[in-house]
Amino acid sequence: MATINQAAVKQDLYDAVNGEWLKTAVIPDDHSSTGGFMDLVDAIEKTLMHDFDAMAAGTVTPDDPQLTEFIKFYRLAKDFDQRNANGAEPILPCLKQIDSLSDFADLQQRMPDWIYDGLPLPFSLDVDADMKNTKVNALFAQAPGTILPDKTYYDEGNQAGPKLLAIYAKMMTELLQKTGYEKDEAQKIVDDTLQFDRLIVPWIKSAEESADYSKMYNPRKFNDFVNTSRYLDLAAITYSVIDGNPDLVILPEPAFFDHFNEVVNPDNFGLMKNWMKAKLVQRYSGYLSDEMRVLATTYSRALSGQKEPRNQAKSAYYLATGTFDQVVGLYYGHKYFGEAAKADVHQMVEKMIAVYKRRLQVNTWLSADTRAKAVTKLDKLGIQVGYPDKLETIYTKFKTHTPEQGGNVLSNVLHFNRLARQDMFSKWGKATDRTRWEMSADTVNAYYHPFMNIIVFPAAILQAPFYSLEQSSSANYGGIGAVIAHEISHAFDNNGALFDEFGNLHNWWTEEDSAHFKELAKSMISEFDGLDFAGAKVNGTLTVSENIADAGGLSCAEEAAKGEDDVDLSAFFTNWAMVWRMKATTEYMQLLLSIDVHAPAKLRANVQPKNLDDFYTTFDIQPDDAMYLAPDKRVKIW
Structure with missing residues (x-):
């Protein structure tokens, strides 16, 4: 990883790391943003379109029945001559x-x-x-x-x-x-x-x-x-x-x-x-037809500032993969991630949980009773890495009807919707499935589910810049380590803290600890509330849960990085800033400020390191530097 200008970091960590990239980065006309996450999305799109186009053309044969049904549907989505002939x-x-x-x-x-x-x-x-x-x-x-x-x-x-x-x-x-x-x-x-x-x-x-x-x-x-x-x-x-x-x-x-x-x-x-x-x-x-497809994106493109609609090929890919998402995810996970990587990252997650557990055990502001219950919740935390062990049975019922069988894109979608909703309603009153994935493995994201008390890391996010054997351990902790610890922290953010180790909405806090935690959460709200961004202001209340998770995630990941022999905190903070690189339209940034529970990417990169004392010693940040935050203003929760 390239070294960064220490003087520039003192003024703006995000710009010091990403400034050169920002000067040359171009937002594609069919995007509203580009950057770390979106680069991975685009790369996966390219890889899977290549694979699925070969299957659709018949040069490669799908190796399982569900993938075969997906490819039949993908062919329908790609056949714009037929879609245009069908019109509305x-x-x-x-x-x-x-x-x-x-x-x-x-x-x-x-x-x-x-x-x-x-x-x-x-x-x-x-x-x-x-x-x-x-x-x-x-x-x-x-x-x-x-x-x-x-x-x-x-x-x-x-x-x-x-x-x-x-x-x-x-x-x-x-x-x-x-x-x-x-x-x-x-x-x-x-x-x-x-x-x-x-x-x-x-x-x-x-x-x-x-x-x-x-x-x-x-x-x-x-x-x-x-x-x-x-x-x-x-x-x-x-x-x-x-x-x-x-x-x-x-x-x-x-x-x-x-x-x-x-x-x-x-x-x-x-x-x-x-x-x-x-x-x-x-x-x-x-x-429906391409004309209607393009016209129907007008409003969403105005919302996000996207200049052009997706082309036919990409739109067909996203239509089909969105319908067979878990089928596509399993294909991606098995082919491009594999069992060895799954086991390796699973160990990394367990390591981060162990670090978090140690931090909880020495926590100074929780009472013994609340601390013990927090550790119990952590011990019960479910881990899902890479891709599911098996495909949900509902996907085995998806049988694509070709035009020869009277089928078209919409009729198939309506049929699949009906099957999925019948399946959902059949689960009423029955036991929940804690192994179920709510993201497909080809999704560049991760999540904590408070009702299930599980953390999920799809295969797609488990690659550079988040994670790579080519990166130092500190860089990996600043990337995927912070993401893993972020999701763990959601179990103890202002929302997750309301749920117990089984995911039940149940207060397990003492009254004093709960009151203290709420005061700490208010400090996090204040740290972000009203910050200027993209011609508007950040809503600290809207973003508080994600900001608490970012703070806990970065702090915990830093401790893990410091436990390695090759610790390099400059690389740690540099990769943290790099994974948040993003160039977006003003419209999209303003939309996110209104509805997104996450703070803007640049502020996630810049504000959280200010809460960590090691950030100041690593880059010699002094009181007259723009990145300086007085010790009594630094928010420390987890």
Whole structure:
């Protein structure tokens, strides 16, 4: 790893490490960003497209039945001649179903099929772990999403909101015309959609409010839930998809259901029907002709500042791999990662857990009782590395119907959706599966699941600059070591700390320790809140959980690096800054500031090292340097 200018680090670590790269880095026209994470995504895309194109062309034969079904679907996605010839035809039966709706009784009758097909509805049901008893799957009822990415975009004075809605309206009017509506009909549908969307906005949470996981758990007795609507028989709808009689329904957005009748009622039925049509067309245009696919990206590209849509080849790749994600992930994991690397990284994770455990055991601000429970939670932490041991059985049911069998891209997607949702609802009341992966192995990311108390590291992130045998141990700890410890820290951030070793929402803290932790969390909020970035400001409350995890991750990884014979803290901090290199459009950065629970990449790179005393000695940071933070301002939690 190249040495960096120490004087430059004193002013800005991120710029000192990434400045030369930033001068020459170009954001591809079909991207909204480029950099560390995105470079890996692009490399994996190139590798897998090469492999799958060879299989689609018949020069390589897939080696398992599920991969064969995936390649059949990939061929359909790539066949734009056929997709263009089909035009909007595949979506017309779904649109006609909505068009023909006469009243709520009619909707009631069709509701089970629509729930299974995943068609737009003014609420949705799903199944996930019961947050108070995570051994069992419970029923959840969800509010619909809004057109704009966060409810704050609807606030008076938010200048982005009206501009984005105008782009959305123009796009949807054109898309609806391509499905056969006259221009005035299309405009009426869009006007009604915007009106119905506004009815939802007051009763849903902002991104900041949603960032508090504990507020998701709002159990309601089933009998009370079914009385939510005066116009739909929610009990009959539930019984049509659930085999049994739930005691409770969990409502992450309780206010929406408290005001359900104000939104979903006969006076608004026409608005709701048109909203359903617009949502349907927006959701599924990407599976139709190339013209509709490209047009349907207009709004999302305006949101992110992406100049051009993906080309046909890439769009087909992402459409197909998104549908068969775990099949593709297993292929990638076995071919490009393998069992040896899986075992090696698993050992590295265990090593980081051991470091974390030692740090907990000597922690000075936790009482003995809370500390013992924290260690118990750490001992029970599940580890998933690389790729799953087996494919979920639902993927064995995915059989692609070719055009000769009457199939097209959309009909297959709807069929797969139905199978997946039937499978999900069949799990209600049954034991949760703690081995299930929620990311595919080809995903450049990692996660901690608070309901399962597991950390997951897909194969795709386990490569340079995060991890490589070519890098020093310190560089690896500054990359993948900090990522691993970051995910461990999520078990003890302001959200994870609310869940016990089994993933249950259960307070295991003494009152004094909880109060002290909340004060430390406030310090982290203050450290980031209001920082200027991309013409806007960071929301410290929205990003606090990730910032706590970054702080714990970097501190723990540094301790591990110092335990190695070849310790080089300059390489450690340099690689930490390098993995966060990112060049992005202003629109994308501002979007992330509004909705992302992570702080901007540059601030993640720069702010967290300031909390570590060794950063100052490593680079001789002095009080008059820009990177200096007074000792009493340094936030130390884990």
